[in-house]
Amino acid sequence: MRGTKVLAVVAAVLLALACLPVGGCSVDGAAEGGEGSEPYRIGAVLSLTGTYAGLGIPEKNAIELEVARINDAGGVGGRPIEVIYEDDATDAAKSQAAAVRLIDEEGVLAIIGASGTGQTMAMRADAERAGVPIISMAGGSVITDDFSEWVFQTPWPNRIVVPFVLDQMAAAGHTSIGLISDTGGYGVDGRDYVLAHAGEAGVTVVADETYNAGDTDMSSQLTKIRAAEPDAVLIWAAGKEAAIIARNARQLNMTQPLYGGSGIARAEFIDGAGEAAEGVRLGTGKILVPEAFGEGTESYEVATSFISRYEDAYGTKPDIFAGHAYDAIGLVADALGRIEGEVTSDSLRDALEKTSGWVGIDGTFTYSATDHNGLTQDEMVLYIIEGGTWRLDR
Amino acid sequence: MIRTRLAFSPYVAIAIAAAAVAAVPVLSPDRYLLKVLVYVGVNVIVIAGLALLFGHAGQISMGHAAFVGIGAYTSAYCVGHVGLPWLVGALAGTALAAAGGLVLALPALRLRGHYLAMATLGFNEIMYVAFREARGITGGGDGLGGISYPEVAGLSIDSPVGVYLLVWGVALVVLLLVANILRSRPGRAMRALHATENGALACGIDTVGLKIRTFALSAGLAGLAGALYAHSVGFISPGTFGLDQSVIYVAIVVVGGAGSLAGPVLAAIALTLLPYADALIPGLGKDAVALLQDWEADIYGIAMIAVVILAPAGIGGLLTRLRIGRAGEAHV
Amino acid sequence: MEAAEFLQYVIAGLKSGSIYALVALGFTVVYGSTGIINFAQGEFFMLGGVLTVWFYGLGLPVPIAGLAAVATTAALGILFERFALRKQRSAGPLVLVIITIGGSMVMKSLARHLFGPDELSLPEFTPGPSIDIAGAAVERQALWVWGLTIVAVVVLWWLYRKTRLGRAMRACSISHDAARLMGIDTARIVMVSFGIAAALGALAGFAVTPLTQTSWDAGAAIGVKGFAAAILGGLGNPVASVVGGLVLGLLESLSVAFISSTYKDAISLAVLLIVLFARPQGLFGSARREKV
């Protein structure tokens, strides 16, 4: 029985696995909300480990903070919200499996997540088949460009941020720009929009360089950009490489002003770039400087209250990722509140789609049957980094 | 010495294995377990190929994830863009990956050990750039979604049970074919090549041809696994086929035990399931799950070290000691 | 392209090249005494940076924090060899390589638990504007990186050539059995090699963190570049590793200059594969004639 020992081994292992009482309360198809004081069960697929851990952890903090606040205030129509967390470890295969588990075994009404664009796209097929809405916190435009009635998005996609930044650069008289972007999803997505919208914004891209995550030096790319003598340099990057680019540019005595998008709207960028961050301008939402919301407005109240509560609970100011998560759980709670009749995944999806004028951190959301992102350019503001922090550059 | 032990005829063993595979969905209709078992089945096919090339023939390859990627992207493109049926796409993916194996066999003729590891590692990194940049075909960094379910003879296999049965059906066939090869002349020639290339040459073994064919077969199996993965999961991105996945495959074969097939297959099952253990172990509290998920990478690393320290000959070595195998008998 | 701009590309190449060289040296030192590739070498680089930031956070000035980090990482390297690798000497090179892979996973994840998921930064040793050399701008920190690389190479050369320990390490790299017959405690040599390799990796991490920041997962990419550099130069030969690192750095920066930045990694690896095909033992490696 030599050759087929491997088959016997495989058979034994599979049978053992099948007998694990894994099934649990496997509910097939979309979950019913149930009545009375039973909690609304919402799933959350986040990158708590792996490369995107820096996004997932603040997102989880924000969701836990908001769920506690909502439940303390009596929940939604008297029923509390219960969030079940799954870590996808920045791996698309795991995010898909997590989504299936949340739908089948936890019977969730909706799934908040994932932190990354790829991980979000991996969950779509299963969520759509099971009829469970996804509220993604990832910034890739493809999430809502490649439209699906079951997929919503809270952060400002490049589709909105890029034109805004390009317009600001044109307004400041920079007609020729040098672009440097990372080869990850966010960078490529941003670069596509820059090349597409440069003309409209009255700007020409005279240098177009890229770099890879993990690269330790971008001075070659910047030397090439410097040779093209642009009026300004646009950085479309997420992660720690953006700070290196700012440093390299300063060391190369490049005089051009630096511009960027929400990818560099992070405290780590300022710490990493040091003085090189001074004078860098970036376009993103209003969370960085609450005054941007305009004192006395509802969004100002929402933002300052969230920022102070977050700081009390976790000791640091919330970053843009915490803001995306705040909106995600907030939109779900708001939609739940607006459902008349039976609360199901379907009715929750419809309610989400009818969200209009909901004031969140990333802006005032108005979804529709064709727009599941709900934000416009007027949620954007231009900041300038001065004295190690952001200041409104208006 | 007439062997008195009850010699299972191979067909009985195949029947048992097939019955077990079929029984799983009946015993536990849980979609999550079936989806995870699809990941396991895909890895078992890749590991069967790598156990052949690396475990038996001693040719290290740090680029096998790239072959999986070639298979996945090729079949997704053939089916998605060119509109070919899945079976044709899968075969095209397997063939192209095998061709990639042929290309990679050329350096293997001149390089040994760490240098061959670097050449195959370089191949993996170059293919990663290709997957990322060939956006027309691969969808680039954001990945390729909406890949259709496998369809055999016009019948679309889109239910979780159907996909599971397809993947594990192919896995069982692959295991049987690889087991047969390892028990026959090519398998013995591979073990000879692994022991000493000069000794193999002195036995008249065409080591050049053997390396090329083994690389091509091993890479082809990885491509087949890729084709199955792409259409069962529906979404692939360059990151899935990166270098760290190739390193994991090599580690699985070593943990499994270089000289056997059952060992690496068991190691593939165990190490693929480990990241999902938090959901599979019944009765874990919420924070126990969170803790397990948070420390999963550490547990994975420690588990690998523990197995190779406790069982230097790997799980395969343990299996042999359990079964009073004849000394030096090639245990498959 | 005038000379100043070309010089700028060369400087960029030498800057990243010297980091690859230091990490490659770590690979070569361990390969020399054990014959295995230490997959945790990238994590030693990460620990060098992360520990420096941590010590700096405790109030130590940057240079002292750096020294403490290099020393701690060297100690970690020795402990890792003692506990994980020591008993496995007889188990064959593959098992050892897998243990270093497992070790790198554990170190990486522990660093995330201890030092958090986000990037950590460190002020420059001597802050100030870049220095102009023939029209090209050179960062002060880059001078520190080159300086420390040269110091490391000279110290290593002195150790290998001029000390008993060094000779014993060279003997080990040629043949463990012969070295043992000469009364060399090969176990101690292997331990020392892991200490030195860890120190070299940590030194690289310390020197470059002010430029690039660091984080718990900074080791992976550099580990691959260091391994490629060690192979390009020729395994086992320290000087070759340094040259391999510098050549790899220049390959990358020049392919950005003349071809395209998107394919710089693919181009430099393709060149490496061509070199391996022409010279299967690397640029300077000795073609070990296989005795038949």
Place this chain on the structure above:
Amino acid sequence: MSLLAVRGLTRRFGGLTAVDDVSFDVHEGSIKAVIGPNGAGKSTLFNLITGFDPPDAGSVRFDGREITGQRADRIVRSGLARTFQNTELFEELSALENVRIAADLGVRAGFVRSALRVGLTAGERESVEQARRLLRLAGIAEFAQARASDMPHGTRRLLEIARALATTPRVMLLDEPAAGLNGAETRTLIDALYRIRDAGVTLVVVEHDMGLVMEIAEEILVLDRGAKIAEGPPLLIQKDTAVIEAYLGEECADVGC
């Protein structure tokens, strides 16, 4: 017409000429010895003939066909087998498995036939029988299940000879088969060599054990510093001054000490 005709074989390593324009013939059914002091180029000569090392000049004709520079495995398959100075056995496998791998030459089984296990059992059973027969011929049948690495030195030498035989060679080149053997083991080796020669296999043996050489060799080739300095029957070679000089140095050559 000789079975193996070597003409002008030369191999240079940098400045050193390891094999310098060596020519000789081996006749079917005979036993030829190749002797010479250490470093005379004996092993290198074997490597050139058997394709393990490409010659810089010269040619080798086996059974009338040119085989110079062919790949080693092709030369083995055409009937010219060899053993190594330091044995190249498959250490983890049993003696039977070692010989069986060479006997597999007779089993027609590529990847596809093996994968489907179509009609293999007959060929394989035959190759196992062949392997057992050869172990008996070499006189080490009782070691069949022993792992190669666990076997005593003498037995390992005989195992490598049995394995080379399994490729059904017409000529076998043995590289110092008696090195490190004691008296009794050398006796067993000599008996085995006679049995192999009687089975029709021509033998060419590199050896230092003059007792063995003088007993079994019908013709002796003497190499010194890469060049052929003598060739002929044992008795003639014994008295050849050039040979003595090569081995014992000048003074003894004329005095005959």
